[in-house]
Amino acid sequence: MIKPEPVLEVNGLKVKAYTPDGIVPLVHGISFELQPGRVLGIVGESGCGKTVTSLALLQLLDRKQTFIEGSIRLQGVELNGMRPRVMRSIRGRDIGIIMQNPMNVFSPVTTIGSQFIETIRTHARLTRREAAELAITSMEDVRLPNAADVMRRYPFQLSGGMLQRVMIAISMCLKPAVIIADEPTTALDAVNQLQVLRQLDQLRRNYGTSVLLISHDLGVIAELADDVIVMQHGQIVERADVYELFDHPQHAYTKQLLQARPALKSNAPGRSNTHKPGVEAEEYGGLDESFTG
Numbered sequence: 171m172i173k174p175e176p177v178l179e180v181n182g183l184k185v186k187a188y189t190p191d192g193i194v195p196l197v198h199g200i201s202f203e204l205q206p207g208r209v210l211g212i213v214g215e216s217g218c219g220k221t222v223t224s225l226a227l228l229q230l231l232d233r234k235q236t237f238i239e240g241s242i243r244l245q246g247v248e249l250n251g252m253r254p255r256v257m258r259s260i261r262g263r264d265i266g267i268i269m270q271n272p273m274n275v276f277s278p279v280t281t282i283g284s285q286f287i288e289t290i291r292t293h294a295r296l297t298r299r300e301a302a303e304l305a306i307t308s309m310e311d312v313r314l315p316n317a318a319d320v321m322r323r324y325p326f327q328l329s330g331g332m333l334q335r336v337m338i339a340i341s342m343c344l345k346p347a348v349i350i351a352d353e354p355t356t357a358l359d360a361v362n363q364l365q366v367l368r369q370l371d372q373l374r375r376n377y378g379t380s381v382l383l384i385s386h387d388l389g390v391i392a393e394l395a396d397d398v399i400v401m402q403h404g405q406i407v408e409r410a411d412v413y414e415l416f417d418h419p420q421h422a423y424t425k426q427l428l429q430a431r432p433a434l435k436s437n438a439p440g441r442s443n444t445h446k447p448g449v450e451a452e453e454y455g456g457l458d459e460s461f462t463g
């Protein structure tokens with residue numbers, strides 16, 4: 171069988187920072203591929219370089235403080251060194267971002283609808299009315315109730331879970347090839363965590379979007395990822411299919427991460443409901459299907 175072309179190919183990615191003590195390496199030459207429609211999890215404890223990696227891929231690191239070496243190819247196009255104006259048009263259209271804390275992403279003084287419409291119109295030639303219709307459809311896709319009403323609201327009038335779903339709707343509405351989700355559920359309570367993960371999974375299945383899922387939480391990784399990369403000190407120490415990683419971890423650091431989660435059970439039947447090995451639904455507060463939209 172012919173292997174599909176990866177949508178994202180990272181080769182020898184290094185990130186270095188200029189500090190008062192000299193140049194400090196943050197990411198030490200990592201390589202990985204993201205296949206179409208797959209979810210690749212990047213897991214590792216705080217400070218291992220997950221966020222620096224995702225910001226490097228998106229060309230969002232401060233160029234005065236850091237520099238990047240290596241190759242980042244999105245659908246065959248090299249992103250490293252791309253002019254900022256061109257990169258801005260790629261971000262949002264071809265590669266979407268879902269951040270940890272949605273409250274920091276939205277302007278507090280503009281309605282959700284205006285922000286949504288503005289984002290769409292930056293990337294697509296649509297009238298305001300067409301953009302509003304697309305925004306409402308996208309919010310319905312992530313099962314936000316009363317989408318037309320949400321459009322008129324300000325960010326502070328929505329819960330964290332609703333805002334996170336608005337952010338997913340914005341990220342997905344132009345059907346990018348890749349979504350980078352950096353700790354997408356960390357700021358949410360247990361019920362919203364599982365809902366948001368389920369919706370990401372459903373959108374991935376509907377649109378064939380590939381997802382780079384970054385998390386320190388093996389429960390989140392187990393829920394969604396197909397393949398997993400384990401990072402430690404800016405390096406990849408292990409990579410495996412998610413089942414393989416949970417059932418037969420090879421690296422001592424991976425074993426340590428798995429052992430640090432007492433609720434994990436290596437012979438559990440699968441994901442919560444449709445789930446992968448190792449994570450019990452109770453980790454999310456004992457959810458059942460009636461909560462999960």
Ligand SMILES: Nc1ncnc2c1ncn2[C@@H]1O[C@H](COP(=O)(O)OP(=O)(O)OP(=O)(O)O)[C@@H](O)[C@H]1O
Pocket residue numbers: 187188189194196214215216217218219220221222223235236386
């Ligand atoms: N501009 C910078 N200059 C110097 N060091 C930096 C800079 N940006 C990040 N770092 C350092 O790089 C390391 C990796 O940070 P990063 O935020 O990627 O970790 P992380 O794995 O995402 O952790 P967390 O989950 O806590 O965000 C950290 O030690 C951080 O302090």
